[in-house]
Amino acid sequence: MSDNPIRILIAKPGLDGHDRGAKIIARALRDAGMEVIYTGLRQSPMMIVEAAMQEDVNAIGVSILSGAHQVLVTRIINLLNEKGLGHIPLLVGGIIPENDVDELSQLGVAGVFGPGTSTSEIVALVQDVVS
Amino acid sequence: MSLIQQIIGGDRRALAQALTLIENDDHNSQNILANLYRHTGHSHIIGITGIPGVGKSTLINSLAKLMRKRDDTLGLLAIDPSSQFSQGAILGDRIRMRDLLGDKGVFIRSMATRGVLGGLSSTASAAVDILDAAGFDRVIVETVGVGQSEVDIASNAQTSIVVLCPGLGDSIQAAKSGLLEIADIIVINKSDYPKVNLTKSYLHEMIDIGRAAQTRGSETQTTISDTHSVSNGNLDTDNSLWEVPIITTVATTGEGVGDLFEQLLAHYNHIKSTGEMTRRRNRRLRAIFESQLRKQLYTKLSQMLSEDYCLRQLEVIMEGETDPYTAATNCIKHFETNYIGDEE
Numbered sequence: 001m002s003d004n005p006i007r008i009l010i011a012k013p014g015l016d017g018h019d020r021g022a023k024i025i026a027r028a029l030r031d032a033g034m035e036v037i038y039t040g041l042r043q044s045p046m047m048i049v050e051a052a053m054q055e056d057v058n059a060i061g062v063s064i065l066s067g068a069h070q071v072l073v074t075r076i077i078n079l080l081n082e083k084g085l086g087h088i089p090l091l092v093g094g095i096i097p098e099n100d101v102d103e104l105s106q107l108g109v110a111g112v113f114g115p116g117t118s119t120s121e122i123v124a125l126v127q128d129v130v131s
Numbered sequence: 132m133s134l135i136q137q138i139i140g141g142d143r144r145a146l147a148q149a150l151t152l153i154e155n156d157d158h159n160s161q162n163i164l165a166n167l168y169r170h171t172g173h174s175h176i177i178g179i180t181g182i183p184g185v186g187k188s189t190l191i192n193s194l195a196k197l198m199r200k201r202d203d204t205l206g207l208l209a210i211d212p213s214s215q216f217s218q219g220a221i222l223g224d225r226i227r228m229r230d231l232l233g234d235k236g237v238f239i240r241s242m243a244t245r246g247v248l249g250g251l252s253s254t255a256s257a258a259v260d261i262l263d264a265a266g267f268d269r270v271i272v273e274t275v276g277v278g279q280s281e282v283d284i285a286s287n288a289q290t291s292i293v294v295l296c297p298g299l300g301d302s303i304q305a306a307k308s309g310l311l312e313i314a315d316i317i318v319i320n321k322s323d324y325p326k327v328n329l330t331k332s333y334l335h336e337m338i339d340i341g342r343a344a345q346t347r348g349s350e351t352q353t354t355i356s357d358t359h360s361v362s363n364g365n366l367d368t369d370n371s372l373w374e375v376p377i378i379t380t381v382a383t384t385g386e387g388v389g390d391l392f393e394q395l396l397a398h399y400n401h402i403k404s405t406g407e408m409t410r411r412r413n414r415r416l417r418a419i420f421e422s423q424l425r426k427q428l429y430t431k432l433s434q435m436l437s438e439d440y441c442l443r444q445l446e447v448i449m450e451g452e453t454d455p456y457t458a459a460t461n462c463i464k465h466f467e468t469n470y471i472g473d474e475e
Contacts, residue, residue: 030219040226056147
């Protein structure tokens with residue numbers, strides 16, 4: 001398993017239209033040797049979970065800047081569990097107030113990245129949660 | 132229930148997992164493919180190739196919507212290149228296929244070219260077989276049309292579509308030797324751009340020249356050495372009846388995509404009624420068989436290279452007592468007596 005590249009889905013759920021952050025993350029993960037399935041803007045939780053299933057990814061990263069992280073993350077995690085995909089680690093990046101981080105972790109999010117996180121930190125965490 | 136039964140039964144998650152095993156060249160993959168093989172042969176396999184940016188994914192999005200209107204189920208394999216430096220890849224075809232996401236009748240799998248042993252074409256061809264066995268009415272393979280492996284993949288298809296766009300100029304010149312040869316249907320996408328008629332007349336001319344050259348060529352053809360030339364040899368009989376259509380589309384609006392779908396169906400009927408389907412199938416089987424042989428031989432060869440005999444030969448070369456050519460021949464002789472001689 002270790003020889004095979006990590007496959008990760010990077011998606012932007014919800015309605016905010018700013019994908020620069022997600023693209024930078026995608027690029028950094030690619031440069032770290034991962035296969036990044038990038039789905040683009042305005043994905044519903046259902047689309048994300050379906051894509052994760054079809055692509056058989058090792059992890060999912062979502063970028064949320066809209067403030068709707070609690071709602072979106074809850075729906076994604078519920079859908080993952082419904083489909084028997086609860087084992088896939090979910091990472092969240094974007095504008096997430098510090099007060100919300102604990103709650104997201106309790107929902108089952110494997111990592112939260114706020115503004116200013118270095119890409120090498122993110123790469124390291126993805127490698128860590130996947131292994 | 133076994134993975135095989137799950138895949139045939141339409142379990143999409145099992146399908147996704149099997150594709151991963153094939154991609155990773157897992158030790159179970161040969162077994163999975165062998166067991167799925169007898170369930171293949173029912174899908175219409177369509178290859179879509181073209182240089183980056185001509186609109187392949189957008190075209191597939193539009194085309195797939197028409198297929199879904201007829202209730203055709205669709206398996207899609209979208210292949211993108213891996214980075215030569217990091218081995219990573221960004222697989223972004225889903226961005227343009229947003230109308231298909233969430234549709235239960237559509238299964239999309241992105242695949243990176245990696246540095247797969249035996250070439251990408253064998254992995255992609257195996258993935259096509261799995262999608263076929265999973266029961267999709269149509270299986271589409273999307274590849275970037277640069278390099279031989281992409282041409283190989285496309286030639287695996289029952290219907291190959293080559294996508295171009297206006298203003299490519301010399302790129303068409305470059306494409307003619309590889310890509311245009313395999314086209315059953317040519318699409319000029321972005322046909323709302325200027326110079327579409329110029330591109331169209333270039334292509335018509337090229338196809339005419341090609342046809343003229345082929346007719347001459349078949350007269351002088353004396354040896355039929357492989358299946359490829361067998362099918363070429365038959366070109367002047369029934370297959371030549373298929374005139375490669377040039378279709379203009381605007382994938383973003385769906386303009387012309389209806390024509391494309393009609394031609395796709397017409398081509399499928401054509402190959403079924405002329406025996407071309409069997410020829411293509413046989414050509415593909417031969418390619419799979421050869422690549423499996425090559426792969427398994429290569430694996431054995433790699434094991435052998437790490438053995439004492441070969442390592443000693445390497446030392447002898449480095450000490451200047453023999454040359455690499457003689458040493459390689461010695462190693463192969465050693466290989467033949469010690470491996471091939473033993474089995475059967």
